[in-house]
Amino acid sequence: MNSLQTVFDLVLVLALLWLAWHALAAADLFKGIVLFIAFGLLMALAWMRLRAPDIALAEAAVGSGITGALLLSGLARLRRLERSAQPHIGREP
Amino acid sequence: MNAPDGITDDTRLTPLRLIIMLFVLTLAGALGWAVCSLPEYSSGLAVTALAELSNSGVLNPVTAAVLNYRGYDTLLEIAVLLLAVIGVWSLAQAEPPAAFEPASPVLLSFMRIVLPLMILIAGYLLWIGSFAPGGAFQGGAVLAGVLVLLRLSNQDFAIWSHEVWLRFCLVLGLSVFIAVAVGVMAGGGKLLEYPRAHAGMLILLIESAALISIALTLAALFVGGRALSDEDSSSASENGVQPK
Numbered sequence: 001m002n003s004l005q006t007v008f009d010l011v012l013v014l015a016l017l018w019l020a021w022h023a024l025a026a027a028d029l030f031k032g033i034v035l036f037i038a039f040g041l042l043m044a045l046a047w048m049r050l051r052a053p054d055i056a057l058a059e060a061a062v063g064s065g066i067t068g069a070l071l072l073s074g075l076a077r078l079r080r081l082e083r084s085a086q087p088h089i090g091r092e093p
Numbered sequence: 094m095n096a097p098d099g100i101t102d103d104t105r106l107t108p109l110r111l112i113i114m115l116f117v118l119t120l121a122g123a124l125g126w127a128v129c130s131l132p133e134y135s136s137g138l139a140v141t142a143l144a145e146l147s148n149s150g151v152l153n154p155v156t157a158a159v160l161n162y163r164g165y166d167t168l169l170e171i172a173v174l175l176l177a178v179i180g181v182w183s184l185a186q187a188e189p190p191a192a193f194e195p196a197s198p199v200l201l202s203f204m205r206i207v208l209p210l211m212i213l214i215a216g217y218l219l220w221i222g223s224f225a226p227g228g229a230f231q232g233g234a235v236l237a238g239v240l241v242l243l244r245l246s247n248q249d250f251a252i253w254s255h256e257v258w259l260r261f262c263l264v265l266g267l268s269v270f271i272a273v274a275v276g277v278m279a280g281g282g283k284l285l286e287y288p289r290a291h292a293g294m295l296i297l298l299i300e301s302a303a304l305i306s307i308a309l310t311l312a313a314l315f316v317g318g319r320a321l322s323d324e325d326s327s328s329a330s331e332n333g334v335q336p337k
Contacts, residue, residue, distance in 0.1 A: 025104045053226040054155040057218075061234035066311050069241050073315050077188065 009049060016042055029078075033071045040064025150292025152224035159228065160296045164285040168274060171267050171303055174310045178263060185318035187253065196246035204242050211239045219304050223293065229266075229300040233307025240312030252312075253320035259309065266306030270299050 019039040026032035040063045047056035106114075142154050142162065149157035159167050215236040222228030243249035253259065273295050274285045282288065287295045 021104065022102065025102050027102050031102075054153075054228070057226055057231045058234075061231050061238075062311075066234050066237055066241075066315070069238075069315055070311075073317055077317060080188070 012042060012046055012049065016046065029075050030072075033068060033075060036071065037064050037068035040068065148289050148292070150287060150289070150294070150296050151222075153222060153226065155226065156222050156228055156296070160299060161287065161292065164274070168267075168270050168285070171270060171306065174307060175264060175267050178310050178313045181314060181317065182319040187316045187318040187320045196248070200242075200246050204246060204248075208239055208242065211235055211242075215239070215304065215308070219300055222300060223297065229303040229307060233304045234311060236304065236308030237311035237315070240308060241315050244312070244316060253316065256320070259313075259320075262305050262309050263313065264306070266299075266303035269302035273299055 016039065019035050019042065023032050023035035023039055026035060040059060044056045044060035044064065047053075047059055139154075142158060145162070146152065146154060146157055149161040151157050151161070215232040218227040218232035218235060219229060220227075222232070240249060240252065243252070273287075277287055277295075278284060280288055
């Protein structure tokens, strides 16, 4: 393994850890989801580096793509629920 | 979709988080030590898997493991996906479109270019799964992306309103898988023991059916509930209540 690959792997690992930490700590759920999707894409890259292209494909398509879409649709539903619940809360003493 | 004002990300290292971090690092260290203590070169099951590849009906060892050697696991995975949709459908109704607002022209022309390509890629991933990385799950996810795009542009009413066909396609993958798994027993084999001469064909059959079911399952999860039939949706939008 040449040194360029080592540097690439190191950057990849650090980026994954950073993304994971900030996706968990994000106060804004939308930001957290976007970071999670980015995490999934980099994770797919990591699987490629581990020479597991099957898992990389599944991670990119399912782990990042579809799960990201599911989380975003869940968030949109949550926001709609909050919006429709707000007048109700306002009326309470 | 802006962040609420005054809320910033909480990245402080509180004592609780430090303790959790300590646990996680200990676990990571133990796992790392376990990996390092493995023999430097071990073939594991790879030799057996590759030796039996000619009998499995496919040329990609991963597909062989997923659909032949460990076909039972995959059968259960597809059943879990179906259970997930049943669960979601029991709990929630799909949100009716707020109004029939036309989708953005940018999205529509983007979809005109991308959708045929995505369908092609889904089929390609399914086909190539027999001798290279790919397969029903990856192809199904891409096909689900097609349905998600259709959903986002309000073009998918026809898909979710034909409930009989929808249900048929959702259970298609599992039914075909079970039918093949049990059907091979008629030829004297055990459960999921494909006859060698037809293994490739049977795997492709299972994967094709699974592709459709997986795509619809993932898209149904995105829609997030049972689609309303015509009379349901009109009463729901008038009263703002969820019909039983």
